[in-house]
Amino acid sequence: MRSPAGGGREGDTPLALKNTIRGRDIISCRDLSRGDAELIFSLTEEVVSGAARLENTLAERKIALIFVEPSTRTFQSFYVAARSLGAEVLSIHDPEVSSIAKGETLYDTMKMIEGYGADCIVLRHPARGAARFAAEVASVPVINAGSGSQEHPTQALLDVFTIKSKLGSVDGIRVGMLGDLRFSRTIPSLCYLLSNYSNVKTYFMAPPLLQVRREIELYLSERGVEYRKVVEVDEIREVMPELDVLYVTRIQKERFPDPTEYEKVKGSYVVDARLLSYGRRELGVMHPLPRVDELSPEVDKLPNAWYFEQARNGLPLRKALLYLILGEAG
Amino acid sequence: MSAESLLVRKIDWGTVLDHIPAWRADQVVRLLNLESLKRDADVSVIVLYNVPSRKLGRKDIVKLYHYMVSEEEAKILALVFPQITINYIRDWKVEKHSPGLPTEIVGKIRCPETTCITNVEREPATPRYIVMREHGVIACEYCDTLLEIERIPDFLRE
Numbered sequence: 001m002r003s004p005a006g007g008g009r010e011g012d013t014p015l016a017l018k019n020t021i022r023g024r025d026i027i028s029c030r031d032l033s034r035g036d037a038e039l040i041f042s043l044t045e046e047v048v049s050g051a052a053r054l055e056n057t058l059a060e061r062k063i064a065l066i067f068v069e070p071s072t073r074t075f076q077s078f079y080v081a082a083r084s085l086g087a088e089v090l091s092i093h094d095p096e097v098s099s100i101a102k103g104e105t106l107y108d109t110m111k112m113i114e115g116y117g118a119d120c121i122v123l124r125h126p127a128r129g130a131a132r133f134a135a136e137v138a139s140v141p142v143i144n145a146g147s148g149s150q151e152h153p154t155q156a157l158l159d160v161f162t163i164k165s166k167l168g169s170v171d172g173i174r175v176g177m178l179g180d181l182r183f184s185r186t187i188p189s190l191c192y193l194l195s196n197y198s199n200v201k202t203y204f205m206a207p208p209l210l211q212v213r214r215e216i217e218l219y220l221s222e223r224g225v226e227y228r229k230v231v232e233v234d235e236i237r238e239v240m241p242e243l244d245v246l247y248v249t250r251i252q253k254e255r256f257p258d259p260t261e262y263e264k265v266k267g268s269y270v271v272d273a274r275l276l277s278y279g280r281r282e283l284g285v286m287h288p289l290p291r292v293d294e295l296s297p298e299v300d301k302l303p304n305a306w307y308f309e310q311a312r313n314g315l316p317l318r319k320a321l322l323y324l325i326l327g328e329a330g
Numbered sequence: 331m332s333a334e335s336l337l338v339r340k341i342d343w344g345t346v347l348d349h350i351p352a353w354r355a356d357q358v359v360r361l362l363n364l365e366s367l368k369r370d371a372d373v374s375v376i377v378l379y380n381v382p383s384r385k386l387g388r389k390d391i392v393k394l395y396h397y398m399v400s401e402e403e404a405k406i407l408a409l410v411f412p413q414i415t416i417n418y419i420r421d422w423k424v425e426k427h428s429p430g431l432p433t434e435i436v437g438k439i440r441c442p443e444t445t446c447i448t449n450v451e452r453e454p455a456t457p458r459y460i461v462m463r464e465h466g467v468i469a470c471e472y473c474d475t476l477l478e479i480e481r482i483p484d485f486l487r488e
Contacts, residue, residue: 028474103452105450105452105453105454106447106450106453107453107454107455125447126445127445127446127447127449127450127453127473128443128445128446128447128472128473128474128475129441129446129447129448129455129470129472129473129474130447132447132471132472132473133447133453133455133472147473148445148473149445150473150474188474213475214476215469215474215475215476218462218465218467218476
């Protein structure tokens with residue numbers, strides 16, 4: 001990686017670490033080692049501090065943003081990141097006005113976009129496995145920006161980056177994950193990425209219907225990561241003092257086969273000042289956003305609220321990631 | 331003379347799949363996609379249900395006259411039906427075959443996760459699974475969904 005014209009940080013080497021990300025697909029957090037994540041975090045930190053100025057380092061590159069599902073933060077942050085790196089952006093943001101609405105397959109869309117000279121494809125798609133399939137079809141790097149309920153690796157990267165910047169270290173942390181853990185795509189990615197760090201313990205706080213999928217439990221067990229399922233509301237209060245981070249996800253009413261079941265649990269999983277009073281003073285509250293009722297606005301003004309900073313980190317992190325994938329070799 | 335030999339005569343060339351759990355021979359037929367051989371005049375399929383067995387009490391047998399089960403098919407059969415016996419017959423001579431277990435299964439099984447890319451209509455994504463025998467499951471290589479090995483016959487592709 002060389003110091004780019006019109007950008008770069010002071011000194012000779014923009015990044016002392018070997019670039020293990022260059023030219024790679026980012027499909028699952030299971031494919032990312034601790035070293036890969038730390039490399040991305042190092043450059044993100046430099047982007048945040050201003051030590052690395054990557055503006056126009058990807059001039060003459062084309063980045064395709066293919067979003068077949070709604071998105072606000074992920075699309076916008078990838079778009080702004082790509083533009084500030086100087087790349088040309090090809091985008092499908094509203095599938096209703098593209099050939100996808102006419103029934104075009106993902107396979108054909110990938111072939112078409114690649115034919116237009118895209119150097120990298122950022123894909124959000126409602127099907128699980130879509131990103132892995134797209135990466136097989138395309139010869140250029142594919143970044144998974146959300147594959148149905150399966151994974152959202154760049155969200156997990158910015159989540160763990162946020163944890164690291166707030167706490168200084170990720171090793172040994174206790175993370176409570178609360179809400180819809182079954183259909184949330186951020187939870188698997190976060191679990192997989194956290195499993196790279198030592199002595200991390202996770203608490204899955206959700207009703208049985210919304211508990212984590214079996215493949216996540218299996219993966220964590222195989223990697224020796226301790227986890228505990230917390231189902232009852234009283235139990236949630238009990239474990240609150242143990243947590244360093246409480247990661248909240250939206251409970252989606254439409255997932256419940258029986259609406260009365262939803263009514264029963266929805267109020268129990270609301271994070272408000274009262275619930276936080278059971279936790280440590282330094283407890284950080286995170287949320288991938290958007291939120292509905294599960295995270296009370298009264299938390300916004302508490303020092304525990306990390307979620308807006310977390311959302312802000314999406315831009316520098318995606319900028320660093322695109323640069324590492326497409327920039328000069330290190 | 332064993333009970334099954336009373337029912338169906340011996341074959342000179344082909345495959346005999348023995349010790350299939352009783353009433354599960356249809357799953358073997360589907361797993362081998364034997365219907366695809368319907369235009370092959372040389373092939374005959376003989377299915378025996380609920381035959382007495384010393385080992386299993388009752389069992390099914392599938393005799394494939396003029397058809398040799400492939401190594402890949404034999405491995406999947408051995409995974410799903412651990413007690414199955416696979417015998418190749420060449421010129422009346424019986425060769426007992428002990429296949430290894432597959433590490434990957436490609437194309438034969440549809441993903442139980444309805445939102446998997448391999449279940450999206452017209453999308454040319456072939457289902458592919460990693461076998462995790464120690465956990466009794468196979469895992470979709472696209473969407474990570476786990477399927478218990480004993481449930482494989484319920485998810486065979488048409």
